[in-house]
Amino acid sequence: MRRLDQLLSALGYCSRKEAMAFVKDGRVKLGGVVVKRSDQRVDAAQITVDDLPLEAPDGLLAILHKPVGYSCTHSVDEGPNIYELLPAHWPDRNPVVTSVGRLDKDTSGLLLVSDIGSLVHRYTSPKSDIEKTYLVEVDKALDPALKEVFAKGDLMLRSEDKPCLPARLEIVSDLTARLTITEGRYHQVRRMFASQGWHVEKLHRERFGPYELGDLPEGEWRMLEPMRG
Numbered sequence: 219m220r221r222l223d224q225l226l227s228a229l230g231y232c233s234r235k236e237a238m239a240f241v242k243d244g245r246v247k248l249g250g251v252v253v254k255r256s257d258q259r260v261d262a263a264q265i266t267v268d269d270l271p272l273e274a275p276d277g278l279l280a281i282l283h284k285p286v287g288y289s290c291t292h293s294v295d296e297g298p299n300i301y302e303l304l305p306a307h308w309p310d311r312n313p314v315v316t317s318v319g320r321l322d323k324d325t326s327g328l329l330l331v332s333d334i335g336s337l338v339h340r341y342t343s344p345k346s347d348i349e350k351t352y353l354v355e356v357d358k359a360l361d362p363a364l365k366e367v368f369a370k371g372d373l374m375l376r377s378e379d380k381p382c383l384p385a386r387l388e389i390v391s392d393l394t395a396r397l398t399i400t401e402g403r404y405h406q407v408r409r410m411f412a413s414q415g416w417h418v419e420k421l422h423r424e425r426f427g428p429y430e431l432g433d434l435p436e437g438e439w440r441m442l443e444p445m446r447g
Contacts, residue, residue, distance in 0.1 A: 222246065223256040225265070229272060230310035240267065277334035278308070278315060279444040283434045284329045290320040300329065303437055308333075318342060318426075319402055327352070327423030328431040330442075337444055341427065342402065348427040351398045352407050355420035359392045367414060368397070375409045382410060396424075 220228075223237035232240055237256040240246050246253045249264045262275035282300060289296045292309065300317060301309055308315040311333050318330035318341045332338055341348055364387055367373060371384040386398040397407055408418045424431050434440060 219259040219261060221256075222253060222258050222260050222265070225260065225262055225272075225275070226267070228312045229275060230307035230312075231267060274441070277332070277337070277444055278311065279330065279332045279334060279337065279442045280304070280439050281429055281431070281434065281442055282329045282331055282439040283431060283436050284321055284326055285436050286324055286326045289323050290317040290329065292316075297323075300331070304331065304439060321423060322405065325421045325423065326436070327421075328426050328429065329423070330426055330429065331439075332444070334444055344401075347400045349398050349400055349425070350402070350423060350427075351396060351425040353390075353420075353422045353424055354395045354397055354407060354411065354418055356393055356395070356411060357417040357419055360389050360395055360416070361414075362389060364395075364414060364416075365389070368410065373410060373413065375403070375406075375413055378403070382406070385410070393419075398425075 222241070223234040226232050226237045226240065226246075227234045234256075241253050241256045244252045245268050247266045247269070248258075248260055253260070262272055265272050282303060284300055287298055288303070289299045291299050292301060293299070304315070313333045313335060315331055315333045316338065318332055318338050321327065321329055330341065340346060368382075368385040368387045371381060373382045375382065382403070383400055385400075388396040390396055397410075399406060403409070407421060411418050428445065429442065
């Protein structure tokens, strides 16, 4: 049970002070009955605002189809960012909604966003071994020998002191491959191909752990059910 004004503020609906106006205007109901006091302790599952249930009161997880050209930052100084594609009140939630890991500006595809700290940590920890699958387009015909190079687990990247973990490569066409890795090093996929003489022209993430992008349109998002534990 939480105070109503604290709950609405934490979920990004309004400030605690503004919650008084929400209540005064009859916008908030508890079990279908209009709430009279903003400091009342309530069960989030029984609250509606404008006759709609509260959005993800126990924590939010969503999938975003990130377009090329958008950064994974809250800063407005770096041009377009992913939060411009999400509901305007999400950055007002407490804890704040953030990306689960990052995709650079030139990479498109599946990005998770959440305000569940334990989930973000679990999916971004170096010990997580979360599989991530990318569709990669390169500048010249691929050599089937790359499959073994990436799978062996002894590929060293420039300025690194540990080899990359084994990765799974599927050659789709002359210029296109699908690469699955379990790490998240800086520009890892691009650097892996560059180390063998290939330049990545396009990079698109299709899968992150148990989540797949599917047919979600570019620039769109959808809510997910968080996998707890």
